[in-house]
Amino acid sequence: MTVLSLVAPIFGLILVGWIAALAGFLSEKVSDGLSEYVFSIAVPALIVATLTRPGLTGEITPSFWFSYFGGAALSWGIGSLVGLRRAGVERRGAILHGFAASQSNTVFIGVPMILQAYGEDGAFPLFMLLAVHLPLMMGCATFLIEADGQASLLTRLRGLALVLLRNPIFLALILGLGLKGAGLAPGGIVKALVDSVAGTASTCALIALGAGLVRYRVLHDLPSALGITVLKLGLHPLAVWLLAFHVFTMPPAYAGVATLFAAMPVGINAYLLAARYRTETGVVAAAVMLSTLLAIFTTIGWLTLLGHA
Incomplete structure (x- = not known):
């Protein structure tokens, strides 16, 4: 029941958004607007509010990074190799296969679920990992996809920097870490405003995700989408779990956060990159939806393994 109490609100809100969109209560325009609000305002407010919260301290050791990104690299590599074996898949498409197999849905599902599961103990490693x-991940994907382009290395790096500096979540992480490092925190009316907006992040994010799933076609390329989903929900968290709990040493909450972070379904950024480069869009979109649906069951397994039963 403990696991169900963690999972049911998360995926229940996704179901609410999905049903509302199917019934026509939420139009595609409203769904897009809600997603933009979450990405540009609500989650950045949540990040700043959490990082500047008094008492939020911790230390991240290299083993934490090696555990998470070691598992991500393994899943990315195998996903790209599998993609290359598919007929008609170009190099860029294969890179996107691997990226989708290792890119977690952090904003819409990862943040609310991990905060529910680990609370204050997991907040610091969660937001450090998000930072x-x-x-x-976006930098590596962009660089690899454009590696065969005509632009110089400096031009590509400058373009990547501009992309990140226009990303509200990245800017919120920089602001939050800067305020934390300076020992400053919002107070009075500013704090009340930030907390009020931050409080809407989880609910709005999950409903927006559910509404957005209506537009994806799972049957577009089910075998490839299923392959990406198996790597994302199976291999990625398994590799991180083995590294975090059985190879390296770190606090249990840190290891659990890394594992649960990896156990999240395919992130929407994979679809956004596929749409930007106009390759493997259908497969990646199908993987986003399929992995989100199957994550209802796989996260129960991971939460049970991590001791939340």
Whole structure:
């Protein structure tokens, strides 16, 4: 029942959004607007509010990074190799296969679920991982996809920097870490405003995700989407769990956060990259939906393994 009490609100809200969109209560325009609000305002407010919260302290050791990104690299590599074996898949498409197999849905599912599961003990490693995960994973994917382009290395790096500096979540992480490092925190009316907006992040994110799933076609390329899903929900968290709990040493909450972070379904950023480069869009979109649906069951397994039963 403990596991169900963690999972049911998360995926229940996704179901509410999905049903509302199917019934026509939420139009595609409203769904897109809600997603934009979550990404641009609500989650950045949550990040700043959490990082500047008094008493939020911790130390991240290299083993934490090696555990998470070691598992991500393994899943990415195998996903790309599998993609290359598919007929008609170009190099860019294979890279996106691997990226989808290792890119977690952190904003819409990861943050609310991990905070529910680990509370204050997991907040610091969660947001530290989020701070590194976004620029590193998106940066590597963008760089690899454009590696065969005509632009110089400096031009590509400058373009990547501009992309990150326009990303509200990345900017919120920088602001939150800067305020934390300076020993400052919002107070009075500012704190009340930030907390009020931050409180809407989880509910709005999950409903927006559910509504957005209506547009994805799981049957577009089910075998490939299923392959990506198996790597994302199976291999990625399994590799991180083995590294975090059985190879390296770290606090149990840190190891659990890394594992649960990896156990999240395919992130929407994979679809956004596929749409931007106009390759494997259908497969990646199908993997987003299929992995989100199957994550209802796989996260129960991971939460049970991590001791939340």
